[in-house]
Amino acid sequence: METREPEMYDVVGIGFGPSNLSLAVALEEQRTPLKTVFFERRPSISWHPGMLMSGAKMQVSFLKDLATFRNPVSEFSFVSYLHEMGRLARFVNNQDFFPSRQEFHAYLEWAGAKVAHRVTYNAQVTAVRLPEPHASGPADHLRLEVTDPRSTGGTRLVGARNVVISTGLVPRMPPGIERGESVWHSSEFLHRLKERDTDGLRRVAVVGAGQSAAEIVRYLHDNVPGVSVSAILPSYGYSIADNTPFANQVFDPDAADEFYRGSHRSKEAIWHYHKNTNYSVVDNEVLSDLYQRAYADEVGNEGRLDFINLARVVDVKQGPNDTRVTVHSLAGEESYDLDVDVLVCATGYDPMDPTEILGDLGAHCLQDDEDRYRVTRDYRLVTTDALRCGIYLQGGTEHTHGLSSSLLSNLAVRSGEIASSILDSRVAEEEMGIRV
Numbered sequence: 370m371e372t373r374e375p376e377m378y379d380v381v382g383i384g385f386g387p388s389n390l391s392l393a394v395a396l397e398e399q400r401t402p403l404k405t406v407f408f409e410r411r412p413s414i415s416w417h418p419g420m421l422m423s424g425a426k427m428q429v430s431f432l433k434d435l436a437t438f439r440n441p442v443s444e445f446s447f448v449s450y451l452h453e454m455g456r457l458a459r460f461v462n463n464q465d466f467f468p469s470r471q472e473f474h475a476y477l478e479w480a481g482a483k484v485a486h487r488v489t490y491n492a493q494v495t496a497v498r499l500p501e502p503h504a505s506g507p508a509d510h511l512r513l514e515v516t517d518p519r520s521t522g523g524t525r526l527v528g529a530r531n532v533v534i535s536t537g538l539v540p541r542m543p544p545g546i547e548r549g550e551s552v553w554h555s556s557e558f559l560h561r562l563k564e565r566d567t568d569g570l571r572r573v574a575v576v577g578a579g580q581s582a583a584e585i586v587r588y589l590h591d592n593v594p595g596v597s598v599s600a601i602l603p604s605y606g607y608s609i610a611d612n613t614p615f616a617n618q619v620f621d622p623d624a625a626d627e628f629y630r631g632s633h634r635s636k637e638a639i640w641h642y643h644k645n646t647n648y649s650v651v652d653n654e655v656l657s658d659l660y661q662r663a664y665a666d667e668v669g670n671e672g673r674l675d676f677i678n679l680a681r682v683v684d685v686k687q688g689p690n691d692t693r694v695t696v697h698s699l700a701g702e703e704s705y706d707l708d709v710d711v712l713v714c715a716t717g718y719d720p721m722d723p724t725e726i727l728g729d730l731g732a733h734c735l736q737d738d739e740d741r742y743r744v745t746r747d748y749r750l751v752t753t754d755a756l757r758c759g760i761y762l763q764g765g766t767e768h769t770h771g772l773s774s775s776l777l778s779n780l781a782v783r784s785g786e787i788a789s790s791i792l793d794s795r796v797a798e799e800e801m802g803i804r805v
């Protein structure tokens with residue numbers, strides 16, 4: 370039985386990437402009386418640091434920042450950031466809607482510093498539970514266990530009337546292939562490359578057909594002289610990301626409403642027609658650049674770029690000196706081995722899944738007939754009567770709210786909706802006399 374009384378908060382955010390940073394901004398701007406804290410396991414804000422390569426650009430307009438779509442005059446906007454940095458005029462002269470990822474990262478750090486009082490870094494939430502014991506009737510708060518080296522015993526207990534889970538995408542490896550010394554996932558690419566003696570790199574294989582795969586092929590070609598890169602693609606070459614105006618409407622704030630209200634068939638249709646806005650696709654600029662390199666490589670007989678189409682990695686054996694990759698080619702329905710120094714798996718991510726962190730509490734979160742969490746329009750998990758407190762999701766809602774679930778496009782509006790929902794339930798509880 371727990372003896373310590375936890376510190377009690379109205380809102381506890383788990384994770385402090387762009388989604389919960391945007392929520393912190395919304396709460397700051399709404400000047401709510403809510404007592405909040407966000408826990409982030411990393412020592413500082415870091416947005417996909419393993420892929421923060423120079424030259425990599427955003428796949429979303431700078432106006433889809435942490436705040437603008439919710440509050441166009443926000444002091445937390447990307448434009449405010451540029452203004453404060455003294456770069457606004459030069460940014461505009463550049464005539465480019467898509468800043469570099471490095472610049473967007475710097476913007477996130479800048480915004481994060483303005484709400485630093487709401488965040489505890491180096492603090493990982495390991496469990497969310499019902500309070501033990503709790504009085505009869507629905508639980509009005511949850512207990513969180515937080516690994517925090519600054520606390521006595523290294524663990525901190527926190528009470529939360531509302532929890533907002535935003536732990537991010539989960540790196541996915543090809544089936545049956547494990548990470549190792551020479552087998553990396555794209556999410557750790559830059560860190561692993563930094564640890565490695567790149568002078569010794571002769572051949573690297575990059576598996577995958579999406580943006581990360583293409584960016585890594587290009588980065589290796591640019592930055593590791595002498596290395597040969599084999600790109601292993603399940604398709605017949607990279608396909609272009611649909612970034613055209615009509616298709617882009619699937620990321621509009623209104624689209625979340627339409628998707629949410631839509632039938633199973635309409636949801637399937639949106640996914641079917643528009644998944645090429647985001648999944649297994651590459652920006653035109655990167656794609657064209659890679660093709661030109663491949664052509665120049667062929668003309669110059671350099672042998673540094675090799676594209677293996679319609680192929681999958683089916684096995685990997687890691688030895689002390691090199692790594693043997695078994696590739697199955699669909700073209701000839703044959704398998705063969707490729708010896709490489711490193712295999713990079715740019716094989717994507719699974720959506721955020723709160724199941725692990727919810728543990729036994731998951732039994733109180735209702736699911737649909739496809740075993741997916743039921744979520745209300747305001748991103749709140751539908752729970753049994755045992756709970757009165759709120760559990761909100763930022764991410765993992767593609768089945769209910771559509772394609773922008775894991776992206777930046779709708780962050781500002783979504784965070785505003787979550788902040789309002791939390792505030793409204795507090796006001797309702799006060800009016801009903803449940804809470805004073």
Ligand SMILES: Cc1cc2nc3c(=O)[nH]c(=O)nc-3n(C[C@H](O)[C@H](O)[C@H](O)COP(=O)(O)OP(=O)(O)OC[C@H]3O[C@@H](n4cnc5c(N)ncnc54)[C@H](O)[C@@H]3O)c2cc1C
Nearest residue numbers: 384386387388409410420427428493494536537775776777
């Ligand atoms: C390389 C790459 C580039 C991308 N570029 C774009 C883009 O240009 N445009 C776009 O719209 N989308 C892009 N995305 C999609 C991406 O999901 C979003 O950009 C964004 O990261 C979503 O923010 P988030 O806060 O939901 O998740 P994340 O950014 O993943 O943040 C989650 C945070 O939670 C922390 N955390 C996890 N578990 C715990 C825990 N138990 N306790 C405490 N902290 C925890 C993590 O350390 C992390 O900081 C990109 C994705 C990748 C991988």
